[in-house]
Amino acid sequence: MDEPGSADPVGSSGAKPRPRLEDVAARVGLSTASVSLVLRGVPGPSERTRQRVLKAAADLGYRPDRTASALASKRSRLLGVMIDVHSAFHAEMVEHLHTAAEEVGYDLVLSTQTRTRDENAAIETLLSFRCEALILLGPVAPASVLADLDRKAPVISVGRRITGAGLDVVRSADDDGVGQIIDHLVGLGHRAIVYVDGGKGVIATDRRRGYRAAMRRHGLDAQIRILHGDHTEEAGDRGGRHLLGGGDLPTAVVTFNDRSAIGVLTAFRGAGVGVPGDVSVAGYDDDTLSRLTCFDLTTVSQNAEEQARQAVLAAVERLDQGRAVPREIVLAPSLVVRGTTAPPR
Incomplete structure (x- = not known):
């Protein structure tokens, strides 16, 4: 038991002082410069030294002060990522972006769009955190606005085609992806194929154009x-119920994305319409929900992992290599056939 009046060894608040870089250096008997090299992953120190430093840091509970490091180096090494909080596809993209960023010594700051928080607010948050480049997933702002933003920090648009704005773009060929779905359905024997649209925006326009072009190609x-429609499950549900109330059903329905397709499936199954027995259904994105056994959705993969890798690479080229000429990377999408499509009755 402590004697009355004895000093609190961790201070009056009871909180232990945060371990410092100097504490790690003292523990292993090295200079702070050498310890810093190890903790920043800089080549040079031997493997034995690296292991000693990492063990000492772990034992002491040392965590680098990112804010102080950023102020000292004038580099935050942060990539800002804007996502739609409701999108399973965006969530998967973030996982791949984290992996790609860590491999090149960067970290991510995420800012979300919600029903009450728009794109502009999400971007302002990223800028306030001193993100060095912005990776925007499916931005809807006009090209001129994104071009102005690019003057503050390099902008990489993921998923959306942008022309004439001098921005880096990483996307899949959306019109070709929808065309692959139509080719698949026509090959199964379908002719009455309805498309549930994605609303306004460039991505929706490209996919809608892909549907029209493929249908015309097949006569x-x-x-x-x-x-x-739009990008939500509710839009797919409305589309499905509209078709149910309109008399003869089509033999197949293609939707703007997987979320909308799940809405269509919900409406059809609730009305006792078999999928794919009565109507085939296909989506777009190959998000995590589409792969669940309860949906088993035929869809199109945009290769999220490669899009993420290319987006981080574009940011690094702008920040670390000084590339000034914008690039557009267009990846080929691929059809993923699952259990929601079959020949028509």
């Missing part, structure tokens, strides 16, 4: 039918 101009 199905008279069968083209597009229902208004």
Whole structure:
């Protein structure tokens, strides 16, 4: 038991002082400069030295002060990522972006769009955290606005085609992806193929164009039918219920994305319409939900892992290598056939 009046060894608040770089250096008998090299992953120190430093840091509970390091180096080494909080595809992209960024010595700051928080607010948050480059997933702002933003920090647009703005773009060929779905369905024997649209925006426009072009390529101009929609499950549900109330059902429905396709599936299954027995359904994105056994959705993969890798590479080229000429990387999408498509009855 402590004697009355004895001093609190950790201070009056009871909190232990935060371990410093100097404490790690003292523990292993090295200079702070040498310890810093190890903790920053800089080549030079031997493997034995590296292991000693890492063990001492772990034993002491040392964590680098990122803010202080950034102020000292004038580099934050942070990449800002804007995502839609409701998108399973964006969540998967973030996982791949983290991996790609860590491999080149960067970290991510995430800022979300929600139903009450728009794109501008999400971007302002990233800038306030001193992010060196911005990776925007599916941005909807006008090209001129994104070009102005690029003057503050390099902008990499992921998923959306942008022309004439001098920005880096990483995307898949969306029109080709939807065309692959139509080719697949026509090959199964479908002719009455309805498309549930994704609303406004460049990505929605490209996918809608891909549907029209593929239907015309197969001589199905008279069968083209597009229902208004957006990127949500609710839009797919509305589209499905509209078709249910309209008399003869089509033999196949293609949607803007997997979320909308899940809404269509919900509406059809709730009405006792078999999928794919009565109607085939296909989505787009190959997000994590589409792979669940309860959906088993035929869809199109955008190769999220490669898009993430290319987006981080573009940011690093701008920041560390001084590349000034914008690049557009267009990846080929690939059809993923699962259990929601089959020949029509």
